[in-house]
Amino acid sequence: MSETVSFGYEQVLPEEKTARVGQVFASVARRYDLMNDLMSGGLHRGWKDEFVRMVKPRAGEQILDMAGGTGDIAFRMAARGADMTVADINPAMLEVGMDRAAKRGLTGLVWQEQNAETLTAPNASYDAYTIAFGIRNVTDIPAALREAHRVLRYGGRFFCLEFSTTEWPGFGKVYDEYSEKLVPQIGRYVAKDEASYRYLIESIRRFPPMPAFAAMIEAAGFAQVRARPILGGLVAIHSGWKV
Template sequence: MSETVSFGYEEVPPDEKTRRVGGVFTSVAARYDLMNDAMSGGMHRLWKDRFVRRVKPRPGDQILDMAGGTGDIAFRLAEAGAAVTVADINPDMLDVGMARAQKRGIDGLVWTEANAETLSFPDRFFDAYTIAFGIRNVTDIPAALNEAHRVLRRGGRFFCLEFSTTLWPGFAEAYDTYSHRLVPRLGKLLANDEDSYRYLIESIRRFPDMERFKAMIGDAGFVQTRAEPMLGGLVAIHSGWKI
């Protein structure tokens, strides 16, 4: 890993990014789902539904939902009968997820604090690995992808839902204006935190485009890698298999 990494539009030492990202999610945890609805007009729910359909969870599947925080993906996976471990580096996000699960009467999920770059799970343990809107906040993305490959069994599936770069003419410019000007204001209005949401938007701009990230997944050892764009690539489902 290089001596500096991106924190939004800044370049900072790796340990500083890890610390500052932790601060961002501690700050936004309580209003995270409200802000997701406000920023996407509720569309994040449809994206997550489509994502889980691609995963095709089956009864008895052991699935690791990394950066699973508030439980949005885990709840959907569990509906299919999968055994889901929800992992997140931020305990405040996990607290929100556990409270939501209790309120909904969802039992059986395993909640654990974990760093995607240095997982404590044994080799070849999970049937599937999911991460939604979390990979761009990881300090060392190749290390996290290598760990995902390590903990998956042969035939295991890797799925990542993440923002990317839309290729639709006109829409890209409109979204750029909306995200940079309005999203931080929404963060201030609804979560009393303008700076954290400015970082989250900047982190999207710094994340590799679909083809580059697809190549990174392949470099980690996955095969049959795919990038499935939505809204012209504003959001993408990335996937790969371990053989």
């Protein structure tokens, strides 16, 4: 890992990034899902539905949803019978998820405060590992991918939903203009936090394009690595298998 890492467009020490990302999500936790609706025009719901369809959770499977604090992915997979562990480094996000679960009468989920780079689970604990819109906020992404590989059983599957770089001519420029100028203002008025949403947009810009991220997944030990672009690659679903 390099001496410094990116925090948006800044270069900071790794421990500083971890702390500052924690502050971002502690600040936005209570408005996180509302902001997702506003920023994506509700499209994130369909992306998450498609993500879960690709994971194909089955009854009795043990699945770890990393960076899943508010429960959006876990609720969908639990409805298909999977035994879900929801992990997040941020206790404020987990608190939101547990409150949402209680209101829905969902009692079977396990909630854990975990760092994706240093999971406490034993080797070969899970049938699937999922992470949605969280990997780009991890300080040491290769370490997190290696941990995902370690905690999966042989034959286990890895799925990651994340923003990427759209390859549709013209659309990327329009989206860049929207996200750079409007999203922070939405954050300012709705979440009362312009700076956090400016960072989140910057973190999307700094995230590796699909081929580079796929290579990182392969380097962590996964096989049959694939990327499925959505909206030309604005969002991508990455997958791989532990074999």
